[in-house]
Amino acid sequence: MDRLGPEDYQSNRHIRKLLRLAQTSKRDIFYDLGCGLGQLCVVAVTEFGVKKAVGIEMHRGRADKAAEHVRELGLSDRVEIWNEDYMESDLHEATVVYCGHNEAEEDVSHFGGELSRGSRFVSLFLPFVGVVPSGADYPFYVMDVPFRRTRDASLWVSKVLSRPASVEELYQELDTDREYRYDKRVFKKLMSARFGDDS
Secondary structure (H helix, E strand, C coil): CCCCCCCCCCHHHHHHHHHHHCHHHHHHCEEEEEECCCCHHHHHHHCCCCEEEEEECCHHHHHHHHHHHHHHCCCCCCEEEEECCHHHHCCCCEEEEEEECCCCCCCCHHHHHCCCCEEEEEEEEECCCCECCCEEECEEEEEECCCCCCCHHHHHHHHHHCCCCCCCHHHHHHHHHHCCCHHHHHHHHHHHHHHHHHH
């Protein structure tokens, strides 16, 4: 799968929202998977006081710009930028992780195995299919590790939409959400694999 995302960046207002949702504090080590220019890491350190922030960016040009931005702000002692594929990165010390990419089939097992118990994973637009989020502040969802998985499609959809709804209603909402870009074939495959006939 192509892990190089679009050149989209969260506003500082959205960054604060996702960090608050994860209850980020001075005890945390924050990782941004696909960090772009590193602004999430900067806000995590300067406004939320995390011990350390790591931005992982596969695109060399973006990673270089992020590292330069961090140096210019004098934050190199607390923010690291890694130019690599986050699926090959060592995430064991992270306590709060953010990823804005769409889910791939291996994400639940990969991150469930990589991340330490008690850490929090924040996703954009949807939680992992079949994983019950512990909180939401749209467009962000937070999931605690170990992930709480369910085979109950109705339960999962109700957590996604914040109301009782059918799977068909979920598809209708996703199809009309102008902000959310997704590959419906991949998503339906994930739904079928996690929920079977219920999806």
